[in-house]
Amino acid sequence: MSQPKRTWIYPKMIKGKLYKYRALLSYLLLALLFTAPFLKMNGEQMILLNVLERKFVFFGVVFWPQDFYLFVLGLLTFIVFIVLFTVVFGRAFCGWICPQTIFLEMVFRRIENWIEGDRIQQQKLDNGPLTGDKIIKKFFKHAVFLAISFLIANVFLAYLIGSDSLLTIISAPVQQHFSGFISIGIFSFIFYLVFSRMR
Template identity: 70%
Template sequence: MMQQKRIYPKIIKGALYRYRSALSYLFLLLLFAAPFITLNGEQLVLLNVLERKFVFFGIIFWPQDFYLFVLALLSFIVFIVLFTTVFGRVFCGWICPQTIFLEMVYRKIENWIGGDHIKQQKLDNAPMSTKKFLKKAAKHGIFFGIAFLISNIFLAYIIGSAQLLRIITEPVHMHISGFIAIWIFAFVFYLVFSRVRELVCTVVCPYGRLQSVLLDDQSIVVAYDYQRGEPRGKLRRHEEKPLGDCIDCKLCVQVCPTGIDIRNGTQLECVNCTACIDACNMVMDKIDRPRQLIGFKSEAQIRDRTGFRLSRKIYVYGVLLVGLIGLLTTLLVGRSDVETTILRASGTLYQLREPDSVSNLYTAEMVNKTSRPVGFSIVALKPYMRIQYVQKPDTIGYGGSTKATFFVVMPTSEVKKYKTQIGFELRSDTTVLDRFKTTFIAPVND
């Protein structure tokens, strides 16, 4: 079995690295804080698959809103496709949690304990000693501690921060399943960041494989300008044959977290972390050559020396994304706080009543989508319609549902056809929570 080759990237703290660091710390702050921030009485972000409850910025989505979730997911996928088509895999290098934790947390701890990339390599190749054991133990102890913290935060997004705090503070025997889940996730995160590392980006993650389909020669990616850099060679005085700007120092390879040579062209393993840009710019400054030998460029810009142009498929993706976002926004704005479903009681048609009236029996189910209990009443839209309750609840609990069974009684003089559309409003005091319709069946007077 072939062993994974360990990569020891050199860290160069250029301008782009500093920008990445600032953005990463912002995302880390949001990641750790979001489960403990409340908005409208709800956790800021909650993905409770077990209870089929999803919360985004204080807005609750229940199973009845699954169509909105699907539409939002489709919009996100199209956005990622559009973004990748234009900018390549920048998401992976700048925003992806895997890269942020690996490069901005774990890698920095590794450098703090083991030294730079050369010292780390020497330490790993050296025979076991007290010094090596202590450094390895300290490093992996901190690694697992951070993985355990990430596991708790991850679980807070799934079961909620309140439930997580109960698991932490109450006796273990009261939350065996939650306790086991925390430790399982902790071991998984520890293995990912201590052993698997860049293989998540190059082998496990399907997004990198999609690049070959999404990218074209107009996509802006981290690229080496071969027109300007070739032929590469060491910088020597009185060189007879003119060389390109690349002096073949291989610093771009040394800083790459996935171990590729960007000078070989766009590769699936490239996460667009821009470390090679910082390294090359530093070298260009030293040899008094223009920067951006490696930079954000498209293949067409390098090959044809032309400016950036939008390809036809970018317009198609853009129009599709605008359409999906417009539809999603419309549905979200029109989404009611309480969703009502009304059905005629099974096995019934109509009931003739005295004097000169007819009735239909209905069952209405109301689902509360708000973060509070809701009091309600059902009001018929036509003044001549009368509601006679068989079962009359007046409150819907938080996150719950209730059913009301009632007769709708109508004068026979108002019956103009066999099937008549009738409407209702669900009201809480003077607020209209929902509007719904059904069909009223009655014999027609001749």
């Protein structure tokens, strides 16, 4: 019995006034995501979700286990807001501020178009014979995807363990923080798979 073959979708790059606004909002959200763990407020990291030390920081305000009811109340309020917003304005959320969409459309798909060309050129490249040009383009694309996934993994780890701890892990020898390097590797691989293969 033959295995079904995956049918790849080659989306066309969108242009227009609303797309420019969407791109601007996406870049602002990406800038916030990448800078928030490195910004300090009241001597604390702006946003920290350190489960291991049971320390949560939001906009410089520290929440400890004894403040858990406040944290849960705030988190539930945020989740209810997201759910209601998605129910009422689902397309706006999924297209404009969903992290999966922002990373896929504004980062990874743009890189793919930059390296492999538009949708027609990508189809020709994928369906064409294995040439040196194809190998170089595919290798370069996946190398860039891995590098960006590594960067994203480091930023997400900064949210979980703190930016100071992350910088210590990065600058210290691997033997001293082996579990930290394993975590970064696992996160990097997951992000790479999600954005390069499981679209």
